[in-house]
Amino acid sequence: MALLEVSNVTMQFGGLTAIDNLSTRVEKGEIHAVIGPNGAGKTTLINVLTGVYPATSGSVSFEGVRIDGLRPYERVKLGMARTFQNLRVFPSLSVRENVTVSQFCRTTSGVVANTLRTRAVVREEARVRDRVDEALNFVGLADKAGWPSKSLPYGQQRLLEIARAMATEPKLLLLDEPGAGMTLQETQGLGVLIKRIRDRGITVLLIDHKMRLIMTVSDVVTVVNFGKKIAEDTPAAVQKDPEVVRAYLGARGLRT
Amino acid sequence: MGIRSLSMKDKTLIGIILVLAALYPLITNSYMKFVLMTGIVNALLVVGLHFIFGLTGQLHMAMAAFWGVGSYAFALAVTRLSWPYWLGVFAAIVAVGLLGLLLGFPTLRLKGFYLAITTIGFGEIVRLILLNWAPVTGGVFGVAGLPRPTIGPLQFGKNQPFYYLLLAILALLTLAARMIEHSKYGAAFRAVHDDELAAEAVGLDPTRLKILAFVLCGVYAGIGGAMYASLMQYISPEVYTLERSQMLAMMLVIGGMGSLPGAIMGSVLLTFLPEVLRFLQQWYLAVYGAIVIVIIVYRPTGLWGIWVRATEWIATLLKRRGDTRGAA
Numbered sequence: 179m180a181l182l183e184v185s186n187v188t189m190q191f192g193g194l195t196a197i198d199n200l201s202t203r204v205e206k207g208e209i210h211a212v213i214g215p216n217g218a219g220k221t222t223l224i225n226v227l228t229g230v231y232p233a234t235s236g237s238v239s240f241e242g243v244r245i246d247g248l249r250p251y252e253r254v255k256l257g258m259a260r261t262f263q264n265l266r267v268f269p270s271l272s273v274r275e276n277v278t279v280s281q282f283c284r285t286t287s288g289v290v291a292n293t294l295r296t297r298a299v300v301r302e303e304a305r306v307r308d309r310v311d312e313a314l315n316f317v318g319l320a321d322k323a324g325w326p327s328k329s330l331p332y333g334q335q336r337l338l339e340i341a342r343a344m345a346t347e348p349k350l351l352l353l354d355e356p357g358a359g360m361t362l363q364e365t366q367g368l369g370v371l372i373k374r375i376r377d378r379g380i381t382v383l384l385i386d387h388k389m390r391l392i393m394t395v396s397d398v399v400t401v402v403n404f405g406k407k408i409a410e411d412t413p414a415a416v417q418k419d420p421e422v423v424r425a426y427l428g429a430r431g432l433r434t
Numbered sequence: 435m436g437i438r439s440l441s442m443k444d445k446t447l448i449g450i451i452l453v454l455a456a457l458y459p460l461i462t463n464s465y466m467k468f469v470l471m472t473g474i475v476n477a478l479l480v481v482g483l484h485f486i487f488g489l490t491g492q493l494h495m496a497m498a499a500f501w502g503v504g505s506y507a508f509a510l511a512v513t514r515l516s517w518p519y520w521l522g523v524f525a526a527i528v529a530v531g532l533l534g535l536l537l538g539f540p541t542l543r544l545k546g547f548y549l550a551i552t553t554i555g556f557g558e559i560v561r562l563i564l565l566n567w568a569p570v571t572g573g574v575f576g577v578a579g580l581p582r583p584t585i586g587p588l589q590f591g592k593n594q595p596f597y598y599l600l601l602a603i604l605a606l607l608t609l610a611a612r613m614i615e616h617s618k619y620g621a622a623f624r625a626v627h628d629d630e631l632a633a634e635a636v637g638l639d640p641t642r643l644k645i646l647a648f649v650l651c652g653v654y655a656g657i658g659g660a661m662y663a664s665l666m667q668y669i670s671p672e673v674y675t676l677e678r679s680q681m682l683a684m685m686l687v688i689g690g691m692g693s694l695p696g697a698i699m700g701s702v703l704l705t706f707l708p709e710v711l712r713f714l715q716q717w718y719l720a721v722y723g724a725i726v727i728v729i730i731v732y733r734p735t736g737l738w739g740i741w742v743r744a745t746e747w748i749a750t751l752l753k754r755r756g757d758t759r760g761a762a
């Protein structure tokens with residue numbers, strides 16, 4: 179059984195078909211990349227998978243269970259987490275608080291217990307603090323925990339979004355162009371980070387434009403164009419696929 | 435834990451409560467003493483509003499309805515039903531808490547101005563019910579003969595003891611609000627305020643959190659409504675207007691959005707401002723409006739922001755004096 183099974187998903191906005199009858203399977207433990215030119219429907223795919231938009235038709239299963247009707251926060255609880263292509267850190271929260279709110283869905287204490295700050299709440303907070311420290315350490319932001327999140331440089335805000343997603347304790351992490359706006363050096367670090375995420379047993383669905391990143395880290399690549407899947411194979415095979423070269427990479431050929 | 439380890443906000447909160455405690459005997463005019471008491475009741479309401487408007491960022495413009503239902507639930511329970519005083523207060527809390535749920539469920543998928551307009555409509559409906567459902571609410575005549583409380587042998591019938599009881603309730607409810615604000619709920623409310631889509635993407639249920647904030651607001655408004663009724667000992671529908679809802683929201687904004695000390699400062703000072711400006715007669719509203727606009731435009735962080743700046747300024751001044759003395 180695949181971790182995530184996408185079956186004949188179509189997503190229309192008015193007359194525009196952003197995703198066109200797309201099917202794919204994301205296997206447990208792999209880094210599965212989705213590439214395609216701007217406007218191909220990659221972000222829309224993440225939005226459909228995470229429940230931001232209800233698909234016009236088709237179905238999505240996670241761990242063998244249909245999740246089509248679920249709200250985004252319900253999918254997070256099942257183990258799906260995401261980052262945003264256009265950064266969406268919580269601006270009025272500190273770096274630490276940004277990651278702390280991700281643990282909310284993994285805790286149970288109620289509002290009365292929190293008002294009284296019972297011993298159970300103190301214990302829960304200690305556990306949350308450990309998880310948050312761990313997530314911040316993991317992306318290398320531990321020393322900036324107290325910063326206002328908006329004062330982080332761009333590339334580090336992307337890392338913060340990854341830490342925030344990791345702190346929800348996901349089984350599947352969907353990254354929407356995590357390398358956008360990063361320096362070359364930061365991008366190399368990102369590749370290592372994504373592999374470390376996979377090595378922790380978290381499956382990764384990676385969307386990116388940066389060929390080098392995709393080609394070096396991913397196990398499987400799905401190529402989309404105009405919302406349609408046009409190829410799906412190992413990075414090496416996809417690079418040679420004539421239709422991919424024609425449709426997506428154009429006459430310039432493949433830059434790595 | 436010593437006082438030095440407390441945050442600036444916590445120290446200010448303690449300071450405000452102490453100043454309010456000292457203020458009452460210092461005010462000689464008995465009318466002004468009464469204004470101060472209404473200021474404390476307003477602070478109870480505004481601290482409640484802080485949950486939904488300040489932290490969660492929802493434009494709740496039916497605060498007067500919450501407050502009015504609290505007043506009437508208390509008043510009717512202790513007069514018509516002859517319930518004991520504190521059971522009447524409890525009835526007010528439950529009634530407004532439920533009202534928070536009732537308003538929350540259908541409306542909280544609405545955002546921004548849509549929510550504001552819906553809550554305005556809701557407030558008007560409640561006001562009209564209080565006014566026109568005369569067999570129950572007494573209509574325009576309101577409800578008279580409302581008691582002041584007793585706790586065991588302690589009597590709070592006179593204004594001075596009742597003032598200190600109100601202040602103790604405010605201190606307790608502010609402490610509770612501060613605990614919630616610092617808990618996971620506070621951060622979750624602010625995350626919803628910042629970005630609902632991102633909040634859902636990290637597993638928060640914005641609708642549930644907003645309803646929770648509404649219910650918390652309702653609990654505070656229930657207590658505030660009951661205390662107002664007990665303070666005045668008489669209630670009638672004409673005070674629970676949209677204008678009052680706006681005034682309460684204004685107190686929070688002027689105090690400094692999202693800060694508890696600001697909420698209390700804003701409540702007390704804006705309760706006094708009309709009294710202080712009364713000598714201006716017909717010019718009063720213009721000057722009042724001007725002061726409010728100046729604060730909003732030039733100090734968007736409100737009185738709390740001004741206070742933070744002032745203390746920083748005093749701290750550097752003291753430090754500089756200390757340094758020169760050291761050099762001499």
Ligand SMILES: Nc1ncnc2c1ncn2[C@@H]1O[C@H](COP(=O)(O)OP(=O)(O)O)[C@@H](O)[C@H]1O
Nearest residue numbers: 191194196214215216217218219220221222223
């Ligand atoms: N909410 C929306 N409403 C209308 N059209 C949208 C919406 N979101 C995306 N689209 C359209 O869907 C297409 C795919 O967009 P997107 O998924 O963002 O592409 P990509 O992420 O691959 O660059 C684009 O033509 C875009 O304009």
Ligand SMILES: [Mg+2]
Nearest residue numbers: 220221222263
């Ligand atoms: Mg995109």
